[in-house]
Amino acid sequence: MILDKDFYNQDTVTIARNFLGCYLIHNSPEGPTIGKIVETEAYLAHDPASHAFKGQTERTKAMFGEPGRVYIYFTYGMYYCFNVTTAPAGVGEAVLIRALEPLEGIELMQKRRSASKKTKSHDVALKTEALCSGPAKLVIAMGINKQMYGHDLTKEPLYILSKDDMRFEENKPFEITTTTRIGISSSKDLPLRFYITGNSFISKR
DNA sequence: GTCCTGATCCTCT
DNA sequence: GAGGATCAGGACG
Numbered sequence: 053m054i055l056d057k058d059f060y061n062q063d064t065v066t067i068a069r070n071f072l073g074c075y076l077i078h079n080s081p082e083g084p085t086i087g088k089i090v091e092t093e094a095y096l097a098h099d100p101a102s103h104a105f106k107g108q109t110e111r112t113k114a115m116f117g118e119p120g121r122v123y124i125y126f127t128y129g130m131y132y133c134f135n136v137t138t139a140p141a142g143v144g145e146a147v148l149i150r151a152l153e154p155l156e157g158i159e160l161m162q163k164r165r166s167a168s169k170k171t172k173s174h175d176v177a178l179k180t181e182a183l184c185s186g187p188a189k190l191v192i193a194m195g196i197n198k199q200m201y202g203h204d205l206t207k208e209p210l211y212i213l214s215k216d217d218m219r220f221e222e223n224k225p226f227e228i229t230t231t232t233r234i235g236i237s238s239s240k241d242l243p244l245r246f247y248i249t250g251n252s253f254i255s256k257r
Numbered sequence: 258g259t260c261c262t263g264a265t266c267c268t269c270t
Numbered sequence: 271g272a273g274g275a276t277c278a279g280g281a282c283g
Binding site for chain 3: 093095101102103125127128129130131133135148150186187188189233234235236237255
């Protein structure tokens with residue numbers, strides 16, 4: 053069952069929490085990759101840490117558009133981060149997907165991640181835990197790129213499946229841990245990061 | 258294990 | 271012209 057409009061019409065923090073345990077699917081030309089969402093962060097209106105805080109710009113216009121769309125941005129000179137827009141049109145909010153547990157297409161993820169990093173040991177396979185354990189890593193592993201900016205996440209080739217989806221039976225009940233967000237300097241004390249308690253695929257403890 | 262740094266460039270002031 | 275919602279490798283203990 054694909055997450056639909058009703059899901060994305062919830063408030064941003066609720067969506068960030070309810071994303072946990074859901075399945076991000078990308079059917080790319082190279083093949084499918086699927087990861088379970090295990091870590092998210094919420095970015096709210098009137099939140100100085102949010103890109104939308106200073107108003108709408110060319111970069112952030114997706115955040116101010118319809119909910120349930122892709123907001124992807126370039127950072128630190130070399131990386132992209134993947135967000136899902138939330139809140140009604142006109143309100144700039146989003147949920148950052150910070151980590152996934154790889155489920156399908158793991159070899160393809162390995163290939164993409166190894167190809168992108170400039171290391172001498174590119175012949176050494178990355179551990180599954182390291183493939184998607186960070187916002188920039190999962191963008192590479194899933195084959196997401198800036199052409200996806202604004203993509204409607206209720207449609208192919210990139211969409212999110214409910215945690216109750218029958219094709220994955222392994223999803224057991226879990227607790228949610230709430231902490232402060234990673235890597236920001238303003239409003240760093242807000243409890244807006246969420247992850248599946250005890251999961252070993254998150255970016256940081 | 259922890260801490261530090263270089264890579265690298267788009268976006269906004 | 272500055273700074274950034276990051277990552278990986280190396281130094282050190």
